[in-house]
Amino acid sequence: MSAKVAGREWAEDVSDNEANDPTAIPAPVTTVNKDGTKTTVSYKIDDSGRRVKVTRKTRTTVHREKVNPEVAERRTWAKFGLEKGKSKGPQTDTTSVGENIVFRPSRDWKSVQAAEAKEGGGKAEEKSLKEQLRDKKVKCRICSGEHFTARCPYKDTMAPIGGDNEPAADPMAEDGEQAPKQGGLGTGQGGYVPPHMRKGAAANAGERMGGKFERDDLATLRVTNVSEMAEEQELRDMFERFGRVTRVFLAKDRETGRAKGFAFISFVDRAEAARACEKMDGQGYRHLILRVEFAKRTT
């Protein structure tokens, strides 16, 4: 041993000064700052053998409390057992301060907890159906616009995107929730069902052709004696005063692009159409007097 100390290798010398030797740690240095706080710089070796510098800033506040004389006396007792001879105050090896814990008692703690768990990124499957739908945007099944299907301006003129025998203007279907049910895929078990086997196929079979026009006719006005220079937009503006106009059709000459002299205006509501018919019949428009009547049912 003594021989080794005498004849130290240069390599050992280096390693001794480094982290491997616990005695190489400098003693903690405590400095008192101007504002009364203390800064303690100490070094320790962590689990993986690296030397760590610990800078701890402490502020001492004196907190006075009146206690029972017995309690006060106990504070002056000498330490014993494993603590014998140790300095006053908590020892860092046995006492430490934990992280702050927020404890707020609440009456219905269980439900609050459940709600928090959901907010905290619970899996989508765990969320209720209602919550899933909360953020969902309304989407029209006819034109994919952001409105209910029943409010679609094209609902009388366009077939739904899905394109099957779904009743396009069914107001009950506006939520989108019921779409799969009404998609008519029979048992709802998934898998392909041929169109003629689908639910309601027999009932809808023959109606498809005329169906669209039939609905159209209920609230569609035929406007005649329209000026050649008429524009669709102008007609729409005129008739929109009476209600929601879903379609304006102005017949135009294919070659000249001029209006042929008649137009069809479709309303959402038949009552609105009736009022428009009453008011607009006999109105002047571009030096001509309009004639407005309900469109005849096409057969």
Add this chain to the structure above:
Amino acid sequence: MRPILLQGHERSLNQIKYNRDGDLLFSVAKDKVVCAWYTSNGERLGTYSGHQGAVWTCDPSPNGILLATGAADNTIKLWNIQSGECVKTWENPTAIKRVQFSEDGSRLLAVTEKRMGYLGTIVVYNIQYGEDLTQQSDEQDLKITCEESKATVAGWSYLDKYIIACHEDGSVSQYDSKTGDLDSNIEIHEYDTSINDIQFSTDKTYFITAGKDKTAKIVSARNLEVLKSYSADTPLNTAAITPRKDFVILGGGQAAMDVTTTSARQGKFEARFYHKIFEDEIGRVRGHFGPLNTIAVHPQGTAYSSGGEDGYVRMHNFDKSYFDFMYEVEREASRK
């Protein structure tokens, strides 16, 4: 609230106890060491060494002079709290699971384990507080033998009138503390589920039991009538009644052997707070890595500590939100 962590033990905690003024906390664990702590700052006052086995239980005397401990080395020891010296050792045939001083400190009961052909018993010693604390009588003042089901924990009721013992089969017994006669035995927890803890209210007229059947019950000491019941989702190891606020604190967790197979999140290693009257769960305090073995509440109700299977004691001082919390009916009652 910021808990103070006490790391004086290397193994799981068995019991922690405040002294009557609440300025000292005693903790015992499976590692033979008994620790005393100042509750104000978490400083360790000292350790009491002498036990040769896991220390199951401890109790400071009401006058703050003696500390009784019971251990798996079949001994009950009395310690001078101030000096840390052992002043008396009583040998027993089996391990000691619970010790408790009577309300006036003149008697000490100890629950002994049923093992090696010995039946579980509750023994009572008289305690002297003279000039020489080592002058204690070797004689047992009373010995109650539990023939049917061994007692797991026991305590003194109001005015030291009864000894209340909880049994392994889920029943509670009331013994006359003078004669040792069995007054009544009532099954309050599910049959064949042991009762792991008993703690009394400040006036000792009622107590709370923590059962393995996942419930805790408040029972009247006079007639063993179940007054309140609190159900949890995990076996309970400990239960405490808080003075000042009408709460109870329950602690538990799954059995120690199952701990490593479950994560801390679902491990239920939290102290559960229930409203004492309404029996609702009102909150939890997390922090331990293992099941809670023992909970003690400061005698003034300003703090509580918990000891866990993880070897830590966590001392919590309640903050304002704890004291402010009231049910609507309580608030109305306090306004009147």
